[in-house]
Amino acid sequence: MDARQRSSPETLARILVIDDEPSLTRSIAALLQAHDRLIETCGSVAEALSRLNASAYDLLLLDYRLPDATGLAVMDWLISHERRESVIMISAEHSTDAAIGALRRGARDFLLKPYTADQLRHAVNNALAQRQIERNQRQARQRLESSERMHRYLVENSLDLIYTLDVDGRFSYLNQRIESLLGHSRSTLIGHHFSEIIYPEDLERARFSFNERRTGRRATSNFELRLSRSQTMEGKAPQEPVTIVLNAMGIYNRDDAQAPAHYAGTYGAARDLSGPGHDIATRQPHHDPLTRLPNRELFRDRLDLAIAQARRRKGYIAVMFIDMDRFRFVNETYGESEGDALLRAIALRLRQSLRKGDTLTRHGSDEFLALLPDVGGRDDARIIAEKILDAFRQPFSVGDSEFAATLSLGLALHPEDGSCADELIQHASVAMHQVKSTGRDAHSFFAADMHANYRQRLSLEHEFRQALSRQELELHYQPLVSISRQRITGMEALVRWRHPRHGLVAPTRFIHMAEDAGIIHEISRWVIETGCAQLANWRQDHPDLRLSTNLSARDFDHPELDLSISRALSRHGLTAGSLELEITERLLVENGERISLRMQGLRNLGVGIVIDDFGSGYSSLTHMQSCNITRLKIDRRFVQDIKPAGHHPVVSVLAGIARGFDVQLAAEGVEHKEQLHALESLGCDEMQGFLFSRPVDAEEATRILDEYRHPGLPGHLPPPALTFQLSP
Structure with missing residues (x-):
């Protein structure tokens, strides 16, 4: 029985639902029906293998219990035949054996019956999206290898x-x-x-x-x-x-x-x-060699002339600041040769979208300026801006690749927005950044309040760029407590910015700024270096203490990540096992293969790897074995849901998965004794949260370590002071 939707066969996502309950398969097919999916159903392992022998699918929704075998038999067949179909296992059994068996065989997700319609849709959408990401990554690797070969060939055979x-x-x-x-x-x-x-x-x-x-x-x-x-x-x-x-x-x-x-x-x-x-x-020395557009010097001469003419005629001119959205991704993914080809194509389309008599210049690597003389006012300038944005709805074909390019446009008018060239260019740039901060792919005219907001953002970014050299960054530390050993076993290093006027600034306000500004690698190096220095000092009295810290996605793109960590450890006489690096589960899922390769290199050094915020989805488990994960840290959301004398199915399953994969389990966000007792009963020994201590500076962290150097009281709880008095 098929549920078919209108779409071309090449673009359909093919889904096979394998369940022996016809009414259930019909409801699943109806629920997942979409214009870009073709859904087929069958009711046994034998029929499923027959379908798989005849066709390839994007996703299998596989019931664990089938009349002739378990769904694991289908997964074993997929493995033996080196097939790439994604699998979501569905089961009414709440034991962890079924989940571990499926996940070890590469299942994308594991759903327990009864599940909600939203849970099923979410799991299917995630699996199909991840499959598309992996397909794109394979294609990107192939393009990258081809681009590198082409780059070597072009350099060697260049006419330059x-x-x-x-x-x-x-x-x-x-x-x-x-x-x-x-x-x-x-x-x-x-x-x-x-x-x-x-x-x-x-x-x-x-x-x-x-x-x-x-x-x-x-x-x-x-x-x-x-x-x-x-x-x-x-x-x-x-x-x-x-x-x-x-x-x-x-x-x-x-x-x-x-x-x-x-x-x-x-x-x-x-x-x-x-x-x-x-x-x-x-x-000519007045043209950009890449795009053959007038260079900035020639543009400036024409702008000065247009301003003088507008003053005499009492007319309007407009300056448009044009920025290509996310151009850095093109250069990083496809190489500079294709990036340059795309810039030439963009310059050509921009010229074709402007009027005769307008001047276009390349202002930066992916920035352009347009001079629009003799405009009737805002309405005329708006029409030109909208024409440009409409022209960029069509993708660009460069070589064998296709690019969807969008623009952020900022406009400033003379005389109302500026009386000289510098003011007009600056105010057009401010308007462009306003567009980028509110969604991109649009245009905006300069307004006075934009200037104040933009200057405030620029000021904060400028101050943050100097924060490291001015020694305004500092590390705070939050203890990790072993319940069974009744002692502090680790410290998590958390970066803070001690702003001279605004006081202590949380990382949520500056980490994204550091990533956008391209200085996140310097921040991460400083955190690791400073944290290792502090750990070496602590380990003189606490030889088993370890340090953990977080890494961002951009850190894994840096070629010297492994080297900088190795040098920091060596410089301070630390073993690699004394350092743990935490990455979020979402980061692992969205960048699985690329991140996994880098983590394998770090594990080869001996550094520990911790999956932070664990529990948002089982998809990350497909990478756990290859990465040799050290520890899973349960997401604070699940810890917050623990109620006194209640059943905790999610945390129980997570604890079972940790045991099945033979990795240690920790929990963050522990605030109440009831949460501690429940986690301890499920085999979670290491905990972190306000019940023990908030993040504190190095001096206070040292005092805490010295005060609780030895186990205090018998029983399952840490010493009372540790439990109740460490929070400031």
């Missing part, structure tokens, strides 16, 4: 001369373009000083440009220079130079995670301008 210099100005790399452009053998130039190919009359000009040490906007950009040909180059007079336009920047490395970056050499790209047929826009 591409080079790197060491710190002494000697060539460390040259692509093969050097031979056709100048007639030099690159093998003979490697290790030689760059001055050997500079035209003598330009040697002084090249001294600080070809050997550029600066980065960012101060680096060499569109700099015209002449190079010397080889004396033996056929068909060319040796004295005839080659004119190039040069872009170069310094390369900086860190030998140590805590050390400042040091100059390691120069990267440069030189384009030949001497031959006929080159586009005039490429040769």
Whole structure:
């Protein structure tokens, strides 16, 4: 029996419901019916295997008890045939054996009967979404590998001369373009000083440009220079130079995670301008070489002229600040070559959306400015902005990839929003950031109150960037208590910002800011370094004490994560087992394969891995065995639900799963003795929460450790003082 919905076969998510109760399978099919799903049903293991032999499915809803075998037989068949179908096991049995058996075989989720319609829909939606994420990740890896091969090929075969210099100005790399452009053998130039190919009359000009040490906007950009040909180059007079336009920047490395970056050499790209047929826009110093748009200097000249003309005519002009949403993701996922191709396509579509006489410039890596002279006012400018946003509803095709690009547009009008170029650009930028803070893919006109809010946000971000160097960050520590041993076994390190005016700022106000600003890695390194230093001091009197701290998703993208942790431990004479890193269950589920690989490297170091907020879904368990998880920490929401003398089915199941996977169990958010007793009865020995202590600074944490160095009273409770007097 099939429940089919209108959609093309290629886009359908195929779901097979396996249950021996026809009325139940019909209700499930009706409940899950959607335009993008095809749902089939069957009632036995034999029929299910027959269906699977004939077709592939995206998801199986599998009953544990079937007439001819358990649902585990179907999962064993999937494993033996190396199939990729996702499975949600459904069971009326409340024992943990069924859940563990299914999850060890790779089930996405485990639902207990009776379940609600919302629970079923949520589990199915999550499983299909995770399957799509994994499919996208496989495709992204393939594209990344292809992009890396293509990048190497493009660099080596580029029409531009591409080079790197060491710190002494000697060539460390040259692509093969050097031979056709100048007639030099690159093998003979490697290790030689760059001055050997500079035209003598330009040697002084090249001294600080070809050997550029600066980065960012101060680096060499569109700099015209002449190079010397080889004396033996056929068909060319040796004295005839080659004119190039040069872009170069310094390369900086860190030998140590805590050390400042040091100059390691120069990267440069030189384009030949001497031959006929080159586009005039490429040769002119007033155009961006990537997009061939007017550069900022030319844009500024035209804006100043438009302001002067508007004053004479008593008319309006508008400046539009255009930012591409989430462009960093494109560069990080697909590489700079595809990112550059996408920027060129965006520039072309923007030009086509503007009027004749408007000026467009590339203002930053993924930012553009548009000058709209002679507009009738806000309504005219709004029409142009909406036309641009409509044009970007269509995705971009770049190579074999398709990108959906959205924009955030901010507009400022002369004379009401600014009397000079700087004010108009700044106010358009403020309006653009207002759009980004309220949802993106829209436009907004500047308003005076935006400026105050934007300056406040910028001020806070600027202050936070300096918080680390000003030593305004500090760690607070919350004890982890072993009930059976009646002592403190660990401390969780929690970062706080001691703002000079606002006082103690919680991480919820600045962690996302640190991630957006790209400085979360520095914060995490500081937390680990400072925490390890404090732990080394504590372990002189408490040799078994361990430290735990949290990591964000961005930390796992940093290539030196393992190295910085290893160095911090070594620097303070700590064993790897004395440190535990906590990640949220959601982070593991959403980034499973990528995160799992990094966690395996950390476990190989000996560092412990803790799943924080455990219990929001069983999906993370599919990664637990490969990651060799140390500890599960029960989500505080489930601890809060514990009632005196009540049944605690969720916590009981979580405790059973921990036992089944042979991992330790902890709980956070413990505030009452009833919660402590219930958790202890279920085999949870380590606890954390306000019942024992709030997070406190290092001095107070040291006092707590020293006061409760030894077990106090017999019985199952920690010493009364520990239970009731540690909370400030």
